[in-house]
Amino acid sequence: MSHDVVPPRPGTATLPTEQPIRFIEPNGELAPGDAHGGFALPPIADLVDMHRRMSVARRFDTQVTALTRQGRLATYPSALGQEAAEIAASRALLPGDWLFPTYRDTIALLDRGVNAESILSFFRGDWHMAFDPYEHAVAPQSTPLATQALHAVGFATAATRRGEDTVCLAMLGDGASSEGDAHEAFNFASVWNAPVVFLIQNNQYAISTPTRRQFAARTLADRAVGYGMPGHYVDGNDAAAMLAVLRDAVAHARAGGGPTLVEAYTYRIESHTNSDDPTRYREDDERRSWQERDPIARLEKFLEAREAFGDEDRLRVQEESEHLAASTRDAMNATPELDPLEIFDHVYSAERTSLLEQRAFLEAELASAEPAIGSGGAR
Numbered sequence: 001m002s003h004d005v006v007p008p009r010p011g012t013a014t015l016p017t018e019q020p021i022r023f024i025e026p027n028g029e030l031a032p033g034d035a036h037g038g039f040a041l042p043p044i045a046d047l048v049d050m051h052r053r054m055s056v057a058r059r060f061d062t063q064v065t066a067l068t069r070q071g072r073l074a075t076y077p078s079a080l081g082q083e084a085a086e087i088a089a090s091r092a093l094l095p096g097d098w099l100f101p102t103y104r105d106t107i108a109l110l111d112r113g114v115n116a117e118s119i120l121s122f123f124r125g126d127w128h129m130a131f132d133p134y135e136h137a138v139a140p141q142s143t144p145l146a147t148q149a150l151h152a153v154g155f156a157t158a159a160t161r162r163g164e165d166t167v168c169l170a171m172l173g174d175g176a177s178s179e180g181d182a183h184e185a186f187n188f189a190s191v192w193n194a195p196v197v198f199l200i201q202n203n204q205y206a207i208s209t210p211t212r213r214q215f216a217a218r219t220l221a222d223r224a225v226g227y228g229m230p231g232h233y234v235d236g237n238d239a240a241a242m243l244a245v246l247r248d249a250v251a252h253a254r255a256g257g258g259p260t261l262v263e264a265y266t267y268r269i270e271s272h273t274n275s276d277d278p279t280r281y282r283e284d285d286e287r288r289s290w291q292e293r294d295p296i297a298r299l300e301k302f303l304e305a306r307e308a309f310g311d312e313d314r315l316r317v318q319e320e321s322e323h324l325a326a327s328t329r330d331a332m333n334a335t336p337e338l339d340p341l342e343i344f345d346h347v348y349s350a351e352r353t354s355l356l357e358q359r360a361f362l363e364a365e366l367a368s369a370e371p372a373i374g375s376g377g378a379r
Contacts, residue, residue, distance in 0.1 A: 015231075016222060016232055016263075021234045023035075024238050024298050037232065037241075047240055047299060051296065053091070053111055054083040056324055061079055063324075064328065067329070067332055072332050076273065077272065077273045078271070081237070081267050081291075082201055082236065082264075084266070084299075085199065086107045089171060092169065092250045093167065093169055096137065096164075097137060097167045099138045099139065100171065102143075102145075102172060114131050116328045118131040122141060139155075145173075146176040152185070153194050160195060172201070174202040176206075186224075189259040194253075194259055195258070197249040199262050200262070201264045204266075204267055205268060205282070208276065208281040219263055221233040227261070230260045231262070232249070232260065234262060236266030238298070
């Protein structure tokens with residue numbers, strides 16, 4: 001009996017760099033050339049634009065966190081400190097490409113053109129989804145971990161078979177990358193040579209579980225080798241590095257090169273959501289050390305040293321930021337009249353008996369509660 005010898009598959013990848021790819025040091029100085037990972041520094045004009053978008057996004061984030069603490073929103077996962085990865089993900093895509101975000105990626109949606117009111121409607125629990133995904137090429141924010149990675153692979157594969165050059169970028173946290181769905185997505189993206197970029201934002205904690213208790217690999221980007229795709233380990237607080245690497249990964253996918261896995265090594269400054277207390281699982285010194293690597297401050301220093309950013313620019317960014325914060329507050333003040341029965345709409349194209357029964361049950365329950373609502377209760 002003979003056995004065929006299976007030759008090695010082409011396209012095997014090599015390990016990412018040992019140190020995260022970086023252009024700008026935490027003090028704002030240019031990093032040495034061997035830290036660039038072979039990538040080119042993006043044009044200064046693009047970095048000025050990144051700084052503006054990151055600054056506006058941060059003001060939005062802090063405003064929404066404040067609204068949540070006032071009880072205006074049910075929950076909000078802040079991306080404070082992760083602006084470089086969030087905005088670079090949005091900027092790396094062309095208008096026809098698709099973003100597949102998770103629940104923490106609100107500011108990437110904002111940068112992609114989804115308005116604040118529609119975004120916050122999701123966190124207020126008003127609707128199934130308050131914006132048209134096709135209008136912005138943004139899939140619904142995924143709360144189940146890593147399911148959006150599979151959606152991205154399927155969407156990108158279908159687009160390729162239709163002869164389109166669409167690239168999909170799926171955003172995951174380090175915790176989501178431990179889910180089975182993530183591994184299935186990585187595997188089939190590589191097998192099908194799908195035009196997908198997986199961006200893992202390693203912010204060090206899956207709620208309260210530190211990364212050292214999640215995986216034993218050197219980096220999360222190392223996993224790419226096992227799936228036969230390129231992997232890049234990037235300083236997630238360096239906007240220049242994030243933009244350069246993600247643009248390259250998107251171009252690689254569009255040219256038929258298949259998927260890439262990018263790990264942004266970063267840190268979540270705020271709590272996981274407003275429902276947890278980070279002082280119970282991490283030290284203040286750790287948080288302060290990461291605040292010293294702030295992505296906006298380091299980019300600002302870099303641009304100031306090149307006379308590409310000054311006081312007038314700072315004033316314009318502040319005015320734009322405060323205008324967005326004010327319009328966000330106004331949107332939350334305009335409390336809509338909600339219809340709880342609306343949750344049953346648009347679930348199926350044809351109504352189903354079980355859903356009709358659930359709707360009737362809720363309708364009766366609401367009717368019985370009407371007197372209490374009429375006497376001052378809120379729906």
